[in-house]
Amino acid sequence: MRDFEGEVIKNEHITKDFFIIEFRLQKPIYAIEPGQFVMVKIPDERVFLRRPFSIYDCNKNSLSIMYRIKGEGTHYLSKTPKGIKTQILGPLGKGFNINFEDHLKPVIIAGGIGIAGVHLLIKKIKKTPDIFYGCSDEKEVKLIEDLKAKHVYIATMDGSFGFKGDVISLFERHLKHYQSSICIYACGPEAMFKSLKEKIKPEIKCEVLLEERMACGMGLCFGCVKKTLDEKEPYKRVCKEGPVFDIWQISL
Numbered sequence: 001m002r003d004f005e006g007e008v009i010k011n012e013h014i015t016k017d018f019f020i021i022e023f024r025l026q027k028p029i030y031a032i033e034p035g036q037f038v039m040v041k042i043p044d045e046r047v048f049l050r051r052p053f054s055i056y057d058c059n060k061n062s063l064s065i066m067y068r069i070k071g072e073g074t075h076y077l078s079k080t081p082k083g084i085k086t087q088i089l090g091p092l093g094k095g096f097n098i099n100f101e102d103h104l105k106p107v108i109i110a111g112g113i114g115i116a117g118v119h120l121l122i123k124k125i126k127k128t129p130d131i132f133y134g135c136s137d138e139k140e141v142k143l144i145e146d147l148k149a150k151h152v153y154i155a156t157m158d159g160s161f162g163f164k165g166d167v168i169s170l171f172e173r174h175l176k177h178y179q180s181s182i183c184i185y186a187c188g189p190e191a192m193f194k195s196l197k198e199k200i201k202p203e204i205k206c207e208v209l210l211e212e213r214m215a216c217g218m219g220l221c222f223g224c225v226k227k228t229l230d231e232k233e234p235y236k237r238v239c240k241e242g243p244v245f246d247i248w249q250i251s252l
């Protein structure tokens with residue numbers, strides 16, 4: 001983990017309130033696990049704390065993030081022009097375990113901006129995954145434009161593209177064909193994880209990427225703790241022991 005200086009080389013509006021920002025890094029970044037994140041200093045003096053974002057993509061000297069405008073930090077980020085320099089701390093946290101057993105088929109499930117948390121995983125995973133992506137409407141399907149060549153099942157809440165309904169209902173339709181020979185990686189809202197946990201059998205391996213509000217991102221402030229089912233040490237820091245957790249070890 002290091003604090004890098006990054007220069008904005010792209011800050012592109014994708015659709016609705018979604019953007020991709022790319023930074024040129026002053027020094028190369030190595031050994032990134034899919035699912036890890038960075039703490040980005042928002043280049044505006046009105047925003048004090050850094051904000052956590054999953055690493056959407058990276059090459060040796062560049063790193064990009066897909067983000068959705070949520071509050072003031074992401075609002076100012078969306079206004080940041082090319083050429084501005086800022087600080088990026090990372091890579092942070094524990095990513096997805098991609099060393100699964102050979103006979104298992106990887107299945108990736110993302111809800112909305114959750115696609116940002118699994119994008120690097122989709123790029124790096126060795127075995128071709130089945131991808132389930134759920135969003136509000138066809139405009140948000142633009143977020144997965146670069147995944148067109150992959151095996152993607154799409155659900156929209158308003159039915160304007162693909163299956164009408166939520167992504168877990170779509171996944172459930174396929175579940176019986178997979179039986180238990182899959183390992184699942186998911187990123188999205190907690191309600192999605194809750195629904196997923198209710199639908200799958202406990203023998204299915206499933207990892208989820210949790211998002212909590214963070215202040216330090218490095219395990220120091222305990223501002224991001226999440227209660228788990230670990231009887232000895234129930235409270236885990238999402239930034240340090242996570243953000244990726246075994247779905248069977250967290251309370252939802």
Ligand SMILES: Cc1cc2nc3c(=O)[nH]c(=O)nc-3n(C[C@H](O)[C@H](O)[C@H](O)COP(=O)(O)OP(=O)(O)OC[C@H]3O[C@@H](n4cnc5c(N)ncnc54)[C@H](O)[C@@H]3O)c2cc1C
Pocket residue numbers: 037049050051052053054055065066067068069070071072073074075113116117210211212213214215223243
């Ligand atoms: C591991 C991880 C990965 C993420 N990846 C992405 C991603 O790829 N794309 C994306 O769009 N979003 C991602 N998020 C969510 C993203 O961090 C938030 O949307 C973003 O921080 C919102 O910032 P804001 O200023 O716009 O919103 P606001 O809601 O206005 O501000 C949120 C910020 O307020 C501060 N804050 C408020 N209350 C507290 C508190 N109780 N304790 C500590 N700090 C507090 C923190 O600085 C916090 O980050 C991720 C979150 C996590 C934890």
Ligand code: FES
Pocket residue numbers: 213214215216217218219220221222223224225237238239240
């Ligand atoms: S954000 Fe400080 S311990 Fe996790």
